[in-house]
Amino acid sequence: MAKVTINGREVQVPDGTNIVKAAELFDIEIPHYCYHPGLSVAGNCRMCLVDIRALSSKQTAPLPKLQIACNTAVQDGMVVETDNEKVRQARKSVLEFLLINHPIDCPICDQAGECKLQEYYMDYGRYSSRFPLGDKVDKRKVLPIGPDVMLDQERCILCTRCVRFLDEVTETHDLTITQRGDHSELTLAAGAWVDNSYAANVVDICPVGALTSRDFRFKARVWYLDATPSVCIGCATGCNIDVYSRRGEIYRLKPRPNPEVNGYWMCDFGRTTFLENGHPDRARASLLREDGRFVEAPAEHVAGRAASALAQAKRVGVAVSATVNLEEAFLLSEISSHLGDGPRIIVSPRVSAVPDDGRLISTDRFPNRRGLRALGFVEAEAFLEGCDGVLVARADVAGASSGAGADISTTWRTALEAAVAVVVLNDRVSETTAYADHFVAIASHFEGEGSFVNAGGKLQLASTAISPPGEAVEGWRALAALLAGLGGARYPSHREVVEGILDRLRATDPAITAAAPS
Amino acid sequence: MPEKVLLRYEDVALDLVRIDPYIADGGYAAARTALTTMTPEQLIALVKESNLRGRGGAGFPTGLKWSFVPKNTGKPTYLLCNADESEPGTFKDRQIIESDPHQLIEGMIIASYAIGCHDAYIYIRGEFARGHDVLLAAVAEAEAKGFLGEHAFGANFALRIHVHRGAGAYICGEETGLIESLEGKRAYPRIKPPFPAVHGLFGCPTIVNNVETLACVKQIVGRGAAWFRSIGPETGPGPKLYCVSGHVQRPGVYELPMGTTLREIIEVHAGGMLAGRKLKAVIPGGSSVPILTAAEIDVAMDFDSVAKAGSMLGSAGIIVMDDSTDMVGALRTIAHFYHHESCGQCTPCREGTGWLEKILDRIDAGEGTDADIAKLDSVASGMLGTTICVLADAAAMPVQSFLKKFGQEFRDKVKGDRAIVAA
Numbered sequence: 035m036a037k038v039t040i041n042g043r044e045v046q047v048p049d050g051t052n053i054v055k056a057a058e059l060f061d062i063e064i065p066h067y068c069y070h071p072g073l074s075v076a077g078n079c080r081m082c083l084v085d086i087r088a089l090s091s092k093q094t095a096p097l098p099k100l101q102i103a104c105n106t107a108v109q110d111g112m113v114v115e116t117d118n119e120k121v122r123q124a125r126k127s128v129l130e131f132l133l134i135n136h137p138i139d140c141p142i143c144d145q146a147g148e149c150k151l152q153e154y155y156m157d158y159g160r161y162s163s164r165f166p167l168g169d170k171v172d173k174r175k176v177l178p179i180g181p182d183v184m185l186d187q188e189r190c191i192l193c194t195r196c197v198r199f200l201d202e203v204t205e206t207h208d209l210t211i212t213q214r215g216d217h218s219e220l221t222l223a224a225g226a227w228v229d230n231s232y233a234a235n236v237v238d239i240c241p242v243g244a245l246t247s248r249d250f251r252f253k254a255r256v257w258y259l260d261a262t263p264s265v266c267i268g269c270a271t272g273c274n275i276d277v278y279s280r281r282g283e284i285y286r287l288k289p290r291p292n293p294e295v296n297g298y299w300m301c302d303f304g305r306t307t308f309l310e311n312g313h314p315d316r317a318r319a320s321l322l323r324e325d326g327r328f329v330e331a332p333a334e335h336v337a338g339r340a341a342s343a344l345a346q347a348k349r350v351g352v353a354v355s356a357t358v359n360l361e362e363a364f365l366l367s368e369i370s371s372h373l374g375d376g377p378r379i380i381v382s383p384r385v386s387a388v389p390d391d392g393r394l395i396s397t398d399r400f401p402n403r404r405g406l407r408a409l410g411f412v413e414a415e416a417f418l419e420g421c422d423g424v425l426v427a428r429a430d431v432a433g434a435s436s437g438a439g440a441d442i443s444t445t446w447r448t449a450l451e452a453a454v455a456v457v458v459l460n461d462r463v464s465e466t467t468a469y470a471d472h473f474v475a476i477a478s479h480f481e482g483e484g485s486f487v488n489a490g491g492k493l494q495l496a497s498t499a500i501s502p503p504g505e506a507v508e509g510w511r512a513l514a515a516l517l518a519g520l521g522g523a524r525y526p527s528h529r530e531v532v533e534g535i536l537d538r539l540r541a542t543d544p545a546i547t548a549a550a551p552s
Numbered sequence: 553m554p555e556k557v558l559l560r561y562e563d564v565a566l567d568l569v570r571i572d573p574y575i576a577d578g579g580y581a582a583a584r585t586a587l588t589t590m591t592p593e594q595l596i597a598l599v600k601e602s603n604l605r606g607r608g609g610a611g612f613p614t615g616l617k618w619s620f621v622p623k624n625t626g627k628p629t630y631l632l633c634n635a636d637e638s639e640p641g642t643f644k645d646r647q648i649i650e651s652d653p654h655q656l657i658e659g660m661i662i663a664s665y666a667i668g669c670h671d672a673y674i675y676i677r678g679e680f681a682r683g684h685d686v687l688l689a690a691v692a693e694a695e696a697k698g699f700l701g702e703h704a705f706g707a708n709f710a711l712r713i714h715v716h717r718g719a720g721a722y723i724c725g726e727e728t729g730l731i732e733s734l735e736g737k738r739a740y741p742r743i744k745p746p747f748p749a750v751h752g753l754f755g756c757p758t759i760v761n762n763v764e765t766l767a768c769v770k771q772i773v774g775r776g777a778a779w780f781r782s783i784g785p786e787t788g789p790g791p792k793l794y795c796v797s798g799h800v801q802r803p804g805v806y807e808l809p810m811g812t813t814l815r816e817i818i819e820v821h822a823g824g825m826l827a828g829r830k831l832k833a834v835i836p837g838g839s840s841v842p843i844l845t846a847a848e849i850d851v852a853m854d855f856d857s858v859a860k861a862g863s864m865l866g867s868a869g870i871i872v873m874d875d876s877t878d879m880v881g882a883l884r885t886i887a888h889f890y891h892h893e894s895c896g897q898c899t900p901c902r903e904g905t906g907w908l909e910k911i912l913d914r915i916d917a918g919e920g921t922d923a924d925i926a927k928l929d930s931v932a933s934g935m936l937g938t939t940i941c942v943l944a945d946a947a948a949m950p951v952q953s954f955l956k957k958f959g960q961e962f963r964d965k966v967k968g969d970r971a972i973v974a975a
Contacts, residue, residue, distance in 0.1 A: 075743065076743075077743035077940060078740075078897045078898050078899070078940070079898075079899055080898050080899050080900055080938050080939060081899075083938060098937075099937040099938075100937065100938065102743070105743050105745075124934070124938055127900065127930075127933070127934030127938070128899050128900060128934070128938065130934070131899045131900050131902075131903035131904055131907075131934065132899055132903065134903055134907060135903060135906075164923075164927055165907070169907075169910050171906070191899070192896065192897075192899075192902065211738070211896070213896070214721075214892075214893070214894060214895055214896050215891055215892065215893070215894035215895070215896045215901075215902055215905060215906060216891070216894070216896065216902050216903055216905070216906035217896070218896035218902060
């Protein structure tokens with residue numbers, strides 16, 4: 035640890051921490067553009083200049099020049115001032131330099147509201163322009179540089195975050211700076227296209243409106259969006275994300291930093307997982323089969339009737355995809371126990387066509403396999419042998435969308451037709467729905483609280499971003515009703531469902547740990 | 553006239569390839585002595601003792617710089633000769649390269665031995681086509697003589713010298729920009745620390761020395777540290793090349809003792825002003841340093857004296873301006889250069905250099921305002937000391953000094969008056 039004095043306040047900071055991070059630990063903001071904790075230090079924006087009054091306990095003389103905080107590691111005895119007149123003047127001046135050739139087209143810029151030029155101008159600038167509009171250097175605008183990335187060279191402040199990301203993280207080297215001086219421009223490397231699996235991260239790390247998402251552009255002003263902490267269900271990595279929504283509609287997903295899981299990034303596939311949420315096949319109402327026809331009914335009523343039906347069966351099997359959350363899985367296993375401990379299987383295939391890329395994308399495209407295994411679910415490709423009662427959750431076993439082969443779907447269809455009780459819970463109406471005698475419309479992953487255990491054994495909670503459509507309910511509520519209908523324990527709240535769940539998981543998989551609450 | 557050492561052969565008509573006359577005149581004896589009778593530590597001590605200060609512009613003590621190379625890193629150590637001479641008003645290194653390339657090679661052999669370098673590079677400015685050819689021929693000659701190669705001078709010391717021609721960017725003369733360029737990248741100067749002595753070319757310990765510095769190294773080993781120190785001021789002695797350009801009778805490179813006064817250089821060696829003209833101003837150390845007025849030329853041209861006078865010795869590129877010079881136009885020319893050459897990496901330099909030129913264009917066209925003059929000064933202030941390398945300072949210092957010393961001409965021009973009357 036190093037003893038450092040920041041703005042007169044003496045603090046202890048781990049050795050080697052740079053001044054930007056050290057200050058952050060004590061809620062002192064040092065404005066910066068080019069510095070990003072997930073990338074190498076470039077030191078080019080000059081916004082983080084600070085006044086070092088003493089370098090260390092050995093070198094106590096003030097440094098003659100301001101130093102960039104991002105490239106200066108703390109030393110014991112260091113004295114730093116981040117907000118004196120000299121620093122304020124330098125910041126203001128750097129900001130003015132950044133803005134002279136900037137188009138200041140905020141009214142038509144998608145970044146407005148989350149733009150570091152805007153924010154720092156309000157915090158540290160507040161001057162009147164001294165630069166005639168006609169003197170601005172013109173560059174190119176609206177340049178597509180990838181399937182989801184749009185470039186505006188005039189807005190670019192040349193911080194090279196995106197260049198470094200593509201050099202250091204994806205190692206695809208798609209972007210580069212050409213020309214010199216104030217004619218410098220960000221551009222595609224010869225023959226390149228920003229279409230790698232992590233391309234959209236460049237949009238996130240762009241501190242200004244130079245790189246925007248072609249999918250998200252002009253859909254919403256960001257200040258109207260609410261961000262909800264969640265977990266990506268695109269694969270077994272469980273990247274931490276923020277779900278941006280407004281009035282029940284999701285607009286975009288962005289990575290939420292977590293050094294233990296995803297660092298600062300997420301993959302482009304993960305970003306598309308919300309698109310399914312507004313699918314026309316979303317289940318909006320629970321259904322009961324009466325006289326061969328479906329009739330709508332409240333979810334709890336359907337669940338109660340399902341309990342009676344399953345109780346009639348001789349042997350009940352549970353089939354799930356590895357997208358069910360722990361809450362649902364726990365209640366399903368409780369239900370299974372009540373009904374004589376029939377088989378509990380995971381129908382999701384293990385391997386996808388996309389290879390594990392050594393970064394964030396796992397070969398297992400399902401978010402909760404490890405949690406399900408810890409709760410006693412086992413992988414099985416075949417049907418639940420000898421079961422005349424079937425409880426299926428979040429799996430289209432009779433259709434192609436389960437990912438299993440066509441042969442297996444056919445076997446399932448035959449078996450489902452023969453069963454005396456078929457209870458299906460899903461957020462989508464699928465081919466399997468047609469075989470159900472009880473169907474419960476449940477919330478999607480974005481519409482309720484749900485926990486997942488990722489491939490690394492980390493238990494993470496996703497919060498509720500938006501409400502479920504129509505009469506759909508959270509899966510755990512429906513299953514708690516079903517369990518109650520069987521005479522089992524009552525779980526009136528989410529808290530009671532998850533209480534003790536970690537201990538239960540660790541009894542079979544001791545390496546599972548809980549993530550810090552976000 | 554003192555003895556010429558660094559430019560010993562400048563007036564001698566020798567062939568382009570001429571190692572034999574160089575050897576016959578005592579050439580390569582210093583390198584042979586160094587490699588066969590001295591240890592690297594002794595050489596570093598000798599150069600420290602000589603008080604040699606780098607001739608590239610900053611005047612950093614050469615022996616001290618060499619001693620920063622860490623020992624036993626398990627990595628190669630590189631010597632880079634900075635021959636990217638690009639500062640406007642500076643043309644001394646070219647003179648050494650073209651008139652005495654073996655002096656440079658000999659200095660490089662000695663320096664390489666002192667720092668433990670086995671692959672040395674000469675990074676030569678792209679426009680120096682002739683110098684490039686001269687160096688290639690001279691390196692080939694030295695290799696043929698066995699002064700370079702597996703066993704230089706028969707000693708257990710291997711050295712190759714590579715000549716790398718730049719592509720014509722001022723920033724490649726900044727030492728870390730040079731390193732990046734040599735690595736095949738865009739010449740963006742590096743943030744420091746780490747310094748090149750520890751983490752330089754290809755991440756290895758690297759020393760970057762100027763052409764004239766390395767020539768001095770040869771002379772120090774050949775003639776001794778005491779001889780070197782006997783020339784000019786104790787704190788930065790030695791023979792010095794002064795490049796004189798502008799409105800003088802005899803522009804050119806002059807080898808004189810360090811500390812010769814600016815007045816003597818202009819009036820005696822360069823033959824004084826052009827007929828009928830009066831001295832108005834002098835830039836003493838290349839276009840980036842603060843300008844001096846006609847009244848300030850009694851300054852001794854050494855590192856400390858020029859600094860005391862409020863400017864810098866820099867590259868000793870002396871630009872002489874007579875009374876016909878339009879200072880607004882002169883500054884505009886300088887501003888154009890730095891705008892054109894800013895690499896664009898750091899915000900203040902990238903944006904500031906262009907801004908300065910635009911304001912000066914406006915003032916020069918008679919369309920400026922008083923606010924523009926104030927703006928020039930504050931833009932320059934915002935650039936000073938805020939960037940990775942000193943290009944921003946190089947662009948800002950002339951602006952502030954021109955305004956300080958010739959501000960009236962700028963004020964006259966914003967009023968629309970003609971600032972100067974040609975003689």
